[in-house]
Amino acid sequence: MSSGRENINSRVEENVAIVSLNRPERLNAMDTETMKGLYEIVDQMAKRTDVSSIILTGEGRAFSSGSDAKEYLTMTLYDYINHQIIGNRLYQLIEEVDKPVIAAVNGYALGGGFELALACDLIVASKNARFGFPxxxxxxxxxxxxxxxxGNVGPYKLKELxxxxxxxxxxxxxxxxxxxxxxEPENLLDEAKALANSVVGAWVAVKNVKRVINETMARIFSHRDSTEAFLTSLLFNTEDGKEGLKAFIEKRSPRMKGR
Incomplete structure (x- = not known):
């Protein structure tokens, strides 16, 4: 089993699985092994007959700050491409699970963490949650x-974001x-569980509704293909990409050159 499972907490409460990223010291940043571990546990919960819904959340003051930039420094281009593929497989799994998956977002949901929340069917967020693609x-x-x-914010706001x-x-x-x-932050999990329990237990219908909506979204927006992963992999190999990562680790402003 992947060592990344050590970074995930999971439990089942009254037919609701609660799966938590547990790297609070890193704001639940997801390195490659953590994404593998999360995939394994979500897949396991999806197959359990005593689980009707899944809640994804994070320990501490973040849902997830996204991919672990420190890991990027040691990656080859091949490693980075593989990391993106594993992330997209995780998001696709969540979208295809035939049970409701609810994101309970506490604090930051950034980059891949925002995309993780967007892969879920429903999102409950605390008032102090912040979302973005940095x-x-x-x-x-x-x-x-x-x-x-x-479909929500439109192309103009999305470009700005x-x-x-x-x-x-x-x-x-x-x-x-x-x-x-x-x-309110203290009510986050209770509200997420209440939302999970409000789903009518006609599970065949629930599964089919999810499938129809997700397939329609995919046709309209092509939201799950390889384009984003391919383009960010090209950027990883640019001068700006290398300078940006170095500046982030050194906690300084990057000196971008546009190449």
Missing amino acids: EIRIGLSPGGGFRKLL LWTGEFLTAEELYRAGVINRVV
Whole structure:
């Protein structure tokens, strides 16, 4: 089994599986092994007959700050491409699970962490949650799934979001129809469980509704293909990409050259 499972907590409460990223010291950043571990546990929960819904969340003050940039420093281009493929397989698994998957977002959901939340069927967020794609700040771009936002925020706001790396609040995304509930931080899991339990138990119908909606979204926005992973892999090998990562680790502003 992947050692990444050590970075995941999981339990089942009254037919609801609660799966938590557990790297609070890294704001639940997902290195390659953690993504593998999360895939294994979500897949396991999806197959359990005593589990009707799955909640994804994070320990500490973040849902997930995205991919672990420190790991990027040791990666070859092949390693980076593989990392993107594993991430996209994880998001696809969540989209294809024939049970409701709910993101309970506490704190930061950035980059791949935002995409992880977007892969879920429903999102409950605490009032202090912040969402964004900061990859541009280190010369990269998101690796998969951000096109889902096109139907909510539109192409103009999405370009601004991706080009500036700005963060959005839970309330802003609620108004855009991306988030289902905005709640007090101390009520986050209770509200997510209540939402899970409110789903009518006609599971064959639930599964089919999920499939129809997701397949329609895929046809309209092509939200799950290899384009994002391919493009960010090209950026990983640019001068700006290498400088951005180095500057991030050194906690300084990057000196971008546009090449």
